[in-house]
Structure formats: C-alpha cells, structure tokens
Amino acid sequence: xxxxxxxxxxxxxxxxxxxxxxxVMLQLRASGERPDLLIDISGMGxxxxxxxxxxxxxxxxxxxxxxxxxxxxxxxxxxxLSQAAAHVGSAQVRNIATIGGNVAxxxxxxxxIPALLALDADLGIVDRTGQVRRYPLREVLARAGGPRPGVGxxxxxLSFASLRDHQRSAFAKVGVRSSVAVARLNAALFVTLDAxxxxxxxxxxxxGSVAPVAFLDERVAAGLCGRALDEDTAQRxxxxxxxxxxxxxxxxxxRPYKQWAIRGLADDLWNAxxxxxxx
Amino acid sequence: MRLNCIINGAAVSVDIDADARxxxxxxxxxxxxxxxxxxxxxxxxxxxxxxxGLAVNSCLVLAAQVEGRSLLTIEGLAxxxxxxxxxxxFIERGAIQCGFCTPGMLMSATALLxxxxxxxxxxxxxxxxxxxxxxTGYEPIIEAVAAAADEMAGPA
Ligand code: FES
Ligand code: FES
Numbered sequence: 001x002x003x004x005x006x007x008x009x010x011x012x013x014x015x016x017x018x019x020x021x022x023x024v025m026l027q028l029r030a031s032g033e034r035p036d037l038l039i040d041i042s043g044m045g046x047x048x049x050x051x052x053x054x055x056x057x058x059x060x061x062x063x064x065x066x067x068x069x070x071x072x073x074x075x076x077x078x079x080x081l082s083q084a085a086a087h088v089g090s091a092q093v094r095n096i097a098t099i100g101g102n103v104a105x106x107x108x109x110x111x112x113i114p115a116l117l118a119l120d121a122d123l124g125i126v127d128r129t130g131q132v133r134r135y136p137l138r139e140v141l142a143r144a145g146g147p148r149p150g151v152g153x154x155x156x157x158l159s160f161a162s163l164r165d166h167q168r169s170a171f172a173k174v175g176v177r178s179s180v181a182v183a184r185l186n187a188a189l190f191v192t193l194d195a196x197x198x199x200x201x202x203x204x205x206x207x208g209s210v211a212p213v214a215f216l217d218e219r220v221a222a223g224l225c226g227r228a229l230d231e232d233t234a235q236r237x238x239x240x241x242x243x244x245x246x247x248x249x250x251x252x253x254x255r256p257y258k259q260w261a262i263r264g265l266a267d268d269l270w271n272a273x274x275x276x277x278x279x
Numbered sequence: 280m281r282l283n284c285i286i287n288g289a290a291v292s293v294d295i296d297a298d299a300r301x302x303x304x305x306x307x308x309x310x311x312x313x314x315x316x317x318x319x320x321x322x323x324x325x326x327x328x329x330x331x332g333l334a335v336n337s338c339l340v341l342a343a344q345v346e347g348r349s350l351l352t353i354e355g356l357a358x359x360x361x362x363x364x365x366x367x368x369f370i371e372r373g374a375i376q377c378g379f380c381t382p383g384m385l386m387s388a389t390a391l392l393x394x395x396x397x398x399x400x401x402x403x404x405x406x407x408x409x410x411x412x413x414x415t416g417y418e419p420i421i422e423a424v425a426a427a428a429d430e431m432a433g434p435a
Contacts (some may be wrong), residue, residue: 090409
C-alpha cells in the first residue's frame with residue numbers, strides 16, 4: 001500500500017491505473033494514447049479478498065469476477081452481485097477483469113454497477129498520502145467529470161451491509177449475445193420484506209445501459225413498497241420499468257428493442273426475488 | 280524493462296516495453312506464434328493462454344502483468360509423443376476446419392478440464408463461450424472436449 005501511495009504521488013492526468021487491464025488496454029489501443037505513467041496494481045494480492053467484518057461485506061478492488069462468482073459468502077449476502085459477475089464477458093474476461101476496475105471505468109454496461117448500487121455499496125478510495133476515505137457509490141457515480149477516482153487516487157475496496165433476514169436481491173440482464181456481448185440492458189433489485197414475508201417493506205432498484213451511467217431509480221422502488229408479493233405487483237413493476245425505459249431513452253434507436261426487453265428483465269427480477277430463499 | 284516468467288515449463292527472461300501486450304511479446308519477441316490474434320478486443324478468444332491455470336485473453340493483458348507467473352500456451356500442450364487427448368479428439372471429430380480458433384479453443388478447454396474432470400455439455404459451452412468459431416458450428420468442438428474428458432477420466 002505504501003508503494004501504491006508513492007506511485008499515485010507521481011500520477012498526472014495523463015497516467016492510467018491498470019487493475020485487470022481489460023478496459024484500459026482497449027481504451028489505450030482505441031485512442032492511440034500513450035500514458036506518461038502506467039501504474040500496474042494487478043499484482044497486489046492484498047487487494048484480493050471477500051470477507052465479512054462488523055456487519056458488512058468487504059471486497060478487495062482487485063478481486064476478479066471469477067472469484068466473485070464462485071464466492072460462497074457473496075452467494076448468501078449478495079446474490080445480485082454473484083449473478084452479475086457470472087454475466088460479465090467470457091470465462092477469459094472474468095478471470096482478469098476486477099470489480100474495482102469495473103467500477104472505476106463505469107461504462108454504461110458495466111455489469112457490477114447496478115448490483116452494487118442495489119446493495120448500496122460504498123467505495124474505499126486511497127489517495128497519494130495513503131489515506132483511505134469512504135464514499136457511497138451512488139455519490140461517486142454522480143460526481144461531475146465522471147465516476148472515476150480522481151488523479152492520484154485508487155479504489156482499494158468496496159463494502160455493503162450483510163444481508164439480514166427477509167432481505168433478497170437479484171440481477172438480470174438481456175443482451176444480444178448474452179454470454180459475451182456487453183450488456184444491452186441490465187438491472188438489479190434489492191428488497192426488504194415485512195416480518196410476515198408477504199409484502200415489500202423497502203426496495204432499491206438500479207438500471208444499467210439505459211443512461212450513460214447506471215442509476216438507482218426511486219420511483220420504481222417506491223412503487224413496490226407496501227405491495228404484496230403477488231401477480232398484481234409483478235404487473236405494476238413491469239409497467240413501471242417499461243415506463244422508465246420509454247422516458248429515459250426516448251431518442252435512441254435502441255428504444256423499441258429495450259421497451260420489449262425491459263419486460264422480460266422485470267419478469268426475471270421478480271421471479272428471482274419471489275423464488276429465492278430468504279436468509 | 281525485463282520480464283521474468285515461466286512459459287510452458289521453462290524459465291523465460293525477455294526485454295519488453297512497459298505497455299506491450301502479452302500477445303505481442305509471445306508472438307513477436309518469443310516466436311510463439313501458435314497463439315492467434317483475431318479481434319484484439321477480448322471478444323473472439325483466439326488469443327487465449329493460461330496464466331497460473333486460468334484462461335485469459337492475451338490481447339487484454341499487459342506482458343508486465345505476468346511477471347513471476349506461470350504461462351501455458353498452445354505450444355505447451357502436446358506431450359513428447361505428439362498430440363494430447365484433447366488435440367487428438369479435435370482432429371478426429373472434425374472440430375477443426377480453418378483452424379484459426381483452434382489454439383484458443385484448446386486452451387479454454389484445457390483450463391476447464393484442469394478444474395472439472397467430467398464437465399457437462401453446459402459447462403463446456405460456458406467455458407468456450409468466449410471463443411468464436413466461424414467454421415464448425417461449435418457442436419463438433421463440444422463433442423471433442425466431452426470425448427477427451429471421458430477418455431482422460433476412463434481406465435488407462
Ligand atoms: S484476439 Fe484476443 S480475444 Fe480476440
Ligand atoms: S475452425 Fe475456422 S474459426 Fe474455428
């Protein structure tokens with residue numbers, strides 16, 4: 001970590017940080033840009049971990065999607081994130097791509113981001129003095145100038161609350177070639193059920209690939225609150241998701257496809273939430 | 280900068296540019312041209328190699344990232360007496376036509392078989408989902424991997 005802070009101290013706006021490398025390698029090739037400094041942190045084993053501590057789950061920034069997909073703790077506490085990880089790229093990409101890199105690049109279709117938003121994750125970001133500060137992911141994504149950590153900063157870990165009894169989460173994605181193509185539309189849903197587990201007491205839902213950056217939608221979430229886990233709610237939920245897509249992408253050529261796809265996506269989320277065992 | 284790693288069981292030390300891709304170092308500096316470059320963007324899998332037993336796209340990895348690691352490329356598959364079981368099944372079952380995707384397919388399949396001895400068809404499909412083939416229609420490839428797995432698991 002001390003070495004990382006030192007390297008960050010030398011970073012300029014033209015420097016790039018390499019976590020797994022999958023995104024940065026493509027960007028460098030596409031732009032022909034040659035960074036003045038490439039800070040390769042991919043070998044920092046201490047940033048590869050998943051652990052529970054103080055009622056929260058912590059994931060090291062360099063944990064690969066293959067690790068996340070296979071992790072037992074995450075299957076229990078963050079089903080939406082395990083599912084999102086399983087949908088990232090191909091086996092080869094899942095072996096290299098890291099969760100920290102996915103968040104730092106925050107492309108519209110980064111699969112992990114809707115899941116992390118639904119989990120209300122925060123990020124640990126280290127600066128050149130070696131100090132780590134925590135920021136809610138939703139705030140970092142809303143920052144002017146994009147979601148990336150600033151010059152001389154790096155994401156070191158992500159954390160979110162451990163799942164409590166009667167909470168559930170799910171992720172769904174619709175893509176043209178589902179296993180490889182970048183996501184065309186993805187979403188993650190997190191719900192807290194009431195004590196009887198018959199209705200929804202609280203919800204968060206995040207959409208990816210609808211806008212340039214994934215976002216939490218308060219209106220769709222509010223529409224679920226207080227509703228029973230029944231067909232009527234399922235229908236309202238699909239309608240609300242479809243309305244959101246209509247509004248969000250009114251001008252884009254992909255609109256007809258996405259309007260159709262969003263209903264399938266809403267269905268998948270709903271079935272996963274209703275069917276998954278509570279913990 | 281100097282890169283030190285193990286490739287196909289042998290220690291290798293080579294001068295590289297800090298921003299060189301692994302595929303370029305393998306093909307150009309080390310003449311290991313069995314690894315192919317198709318799309319150069321992580322979609323086709325022709326460039327697949329194994330790093331510490333995990334399949335990766337060598338077009339998306341910096342050579343510097345493999346410092347101290349152990350690599351397996353297509354050149355390291357055949358044993359002393361020729362093609363291994365996987366390679367032989369690819370040949371015998373029509374899993375190769377133009378052959379461009381074959382090294383990558385074999386490497387992804389090798390990574391799978393190192394992890395799962397008797398993979399289901401679905402597991403094979405998923406492991407090969409990042410490898411594109413424009414010739415064979417995939418079925419013979421999946422058959423070849425399944426047959427090789429059976430053969431390797433069966434009585435010697
Ligand atoms: S050349 Fe690397 S994935 Fe296509
Ligand atoms: S055999 Fe030609 S691409 Fe697969």
